[in-house]
Amino acid sequence: MQAPMVVDGTSIGGDEQQRGVTLAPCPGDERPGAGSEKRLLRYAMMPHMLCPGCGHGIVFEAMLRVLAERYETLDTVAFVAGIGCSSRVVGYVDACTLHTTHGRPLTFATGLKLARPELDVVVVTGDGDGLSIGGNHLIHAARRNIDLTCVLFNNEIYGMTGGQLAPTTITGAYTSTSPAGNHERPFDAAKLVEAAGATFVARAQSYRTQVFEDIFARALDHKGFSFVEVMTDCTEYFGRTNRLGNGADLLFSQARAEQAIETDLAERPTLTPVPPKAVRPVMEMGVLHESRRPTLEEAMGLTGEQR
Amino acid sequence: MAERQLVQGNEACARAALAAGCSFFAGYPISPSSEIAELLARELPGRGGVFIQMEDEIASMGAVLGGSLGGRRAMTATSGPGFTLMQEHLGYASLAEIPCVVVDVMRGGPSTGLPTSPSQGDVMQARWGSHGDRATIALAPGNVAEVYTLTVEAFRLAEALRTPVAVLYDEVIGHMREGVQLPAPTAAQLGRRTGPIAPPSPDFLPYQANKAGVAMVPDFGRGYRFHVTGLMHDERGYPMSDHAQVAALLERLERKVAAAVPAVPPERYRLDDADVVVLAYGIVARTARAAVDTLREQGVRAGLLRTRLLWPLPVASVTEALSGASLAVVAEMNRGQWAFEVQRLAGGHVEVSPYLKAGGSVITAEELVEHVLFATREGVGA
Structure with missing residues (x-):
């Protein structure tokens, strides 16, 4: 195991030095450059507001790892987010970060990208933000094929407001506003966005960050509207209300929902939701659609400023 | 001396926007304002500008704010029902101090009301339409020539004070044609956007206010890395909920828009x-x-x-x-x-x-x- 390392203060704003923070790579993480993504963090915004066991931090860290391989600093990268637990993570990255209104990050991102096509714009949204209040903007952004990378954190519930029903809550699951179990069918976000015209559509999980990292990297590379739905877990509300166990238990339940690796998990504990109405459906993972057609900026003849 | 010409109110508005350096329009069709969008759809792309018709007025206002943060002079045009849908983002723009111009060509309301008849029914909507104590600027031109000059002035105020500025006129002024001169604005009439005076640094404070009480927020992608939020925020732009600081922020936002009184x-x-x-x-x-x-x-x-x-x-x-x-x-x-x-x-x-x-x-x-x-x-x- 490597010795704990102190990240150069000048590259991340010096706050960690003021706070006396010593940064160490994760125990057992021997990969070259492990921990280097931490230089992209905005330490002055810490401590973060994610709950213990929440999957969002896992996904966010994976995003930073991919970004750290590509960018020294994030001066030309804008993160645009809406409202919700997932959207709050953009505040923790040292970039141009825009925490917008509920459901509308894609509208702000569309304006920003058209105004400054040379910027790389990443949209972080949640299942409530992106599929309920912001569902209209999601399908129109996909239809336009504007060159944005949209990562939708799907935790199947409204976490920030206290565990209410989401349009992604699985049928039968309990939430604070579905006390008799959800009567509705959840959205299949990937199918929706593909049908609307997105040219890169993928689904990943907080359970398998390496897969997510590969997908996120491909989404960043893709020219056009790229959409990555990533399944993460809300332990405090979804997990607890449905008695699905702690964060680790929920990660295993994600694994069970992944068709490709389901057989590997025969020896893992089987989760029995109480009552057993709410069962995570088996979902397709990976890159589900990839195609090429002119982006909105290309069609409009917008080239942006030279870097 | 500019030549005298017969111009419609909405056309004067669009031409004022172009003269004022507007290079970003996002909007959604609605009577009786649509001529503004139609003219800018023709004119903006050839001038390096951006025109986009969004999926609704909420999206239009979001795109305007994104375009403005990208550094462009940005606007939209609408009428009462659309103005209603824009209110949440107008509140966002006020708090996050993002310049923009919103033209509301007023028609009869409430609801769908009288889509092609004049009204002055949005005066209080312009003031109180968004939740919270939002400081607002709303201009009211009285003829076609003034639609031109006050639209130019709306951009100047929006950019200098970093706040949304509404231009309110009714359907009659919007569709009326008058013989007018549309002189090119002077540099003073155009004004400039309030932006940062300090270079990028780890200690940079994007929401530090100047003497006029206006936050010196940079545009995105100019070497500054900073946070913009609709939450109450400190000078760093970071969320905060300190009651005294919040009260001071709201007071500053109200104080700065008072500059519009002597200007108009x-x-x-x-x-x-x-x-x-x-x-x-x-x-x-x-x-x-x-x-x-x-x-x-x-x-x-x-x-x-x-x-x-x-x-x-x-x-x-x-x-x-x-x-x-x-x-x-x-x-x-x-x-x-x-x-x-x-x-x-x-x-x-x-x-x-x-x-x-x-x-x-x-x-x-x-x-x-x-x-x-x-x-x-x-x-x-x-």
Whole structure:
């Protein structure tokens, strides 16, 4: 195991030095450059507001790892987010970060990208933000094929407001506003966005960050509207209300929902939701659609400023 | 000298936007404002500008704010129902201090109402349409030439004060054609965006205010890495909920928009010895002016205060106009909106007799004369 390392203060704003923070790579993480993504963090915004066991931090860290391989600093990268637990993570990255209104990050991102096509714009949204209040903007952004990378954190519930029903809550699951179990069918976000015209559509999980990292990297590379739905877990509300166990238990339940690796998990504990109405459906993972057609900026003849 | 030409109100608005350096328009079609979008859809792309028709007015306003943060002078145009949908993002723009111009060509409401008839029904929506105590600027041009000059001024104010500026006029002004000159704005009339004076550094404070109380926020992608949020925030732009700091922030946002008051003075017509003061704005001020002339011919010492600024309320010019009067008549095409403010400022010292008409047609000079004569004969002003 490597010795704990102190990240150069000048590259991340010096706050960690003021706070006396010593940064160490994760125990057992021997990969070259492990921990280097931490230089992209905005330490002055810490401590973060994610709950213990929440999957969002896992996904966010994976995003930073991919970004750290590509960018020294994030001066030309804008993160645009809406409202919700997932959207709050953009505040923790040292970039141009825009925490917008509920459901509308894609509208702000569309304006920003058209105004400054040379910027790389990443949209972080949640299942409530992106599929309920912001569902209209999601399908129109996909239809336009504007060159944005949209990562939708799907935790199947409204976490920030206290565990209410989401349009992604699985049928039968309990939430604070579905006390008799959800009567509705959840959205299949990937199918929706593909049908609307997105040219890169993928689904990943907080359970398998390496897969997510590969997908996120491909989404960043893709020219056009790229959409990555990533399944993460809300332990405090979804997990607890449905008695699905702690964060680790929920990660295993994600694994069970992944068709490709389901057989590997025969020896893992089987989760029995109480009552057993709410069962995570088996979902397709990976890159589900990839195609090429002119982006909105290309069609409009917008080239942006030279870097 | 600019050449004299026949121009429609909405066309004057769009041409003012181009003259003012607007290079970003996002909007959604709605009567009676659509000509603005149509003209800019033709003109902006060839000039390096961006035109996009969004999926609704909420999206339009979001895109405008994104475009503005990208560094462009950005606007949208709409009418009452669309203005309603934009309100949440107008509140966002006020708090996050993102410059933008919103033109509201007013039609009859509430709801779908009278889509192609004039109204002045959005005066209070412009002031209080968004939740919270939002400081607002709303301009009210009274003719086609003024649609041009006040749209240019709206951009100057928006960029300098980093706040949304609304331009409110009714369907008649929007669709009326007048012979006007549209002179190119001077550098002073164009103004410039308030931005950072400090270079990028780890200690940079994007929401530090200048002496005018305006946060010196950079554009995105110019070497500054910073956070923009609709949450209450400190000078770093980071969320905070310290009550004293929040109160100070709201106070600063209200204080800074007061700069619009001296910038957009009213027109005073035959006011110096006026006993009866008519207060009007927009299209109504034109007929009110004719009514004042008729009243003078009939021996009534009438005058007109035509405000071109609805918000922030031009308190001094209203109270000054009322100071020697015995009767104030607020004429507006709604059920009484600005009239409430005048009544409040009159404070019982001057009788206020509003003349209100919300049916979708313009107040005529004749009916206004009749109202004033009735009010004075009945001794309302005594």
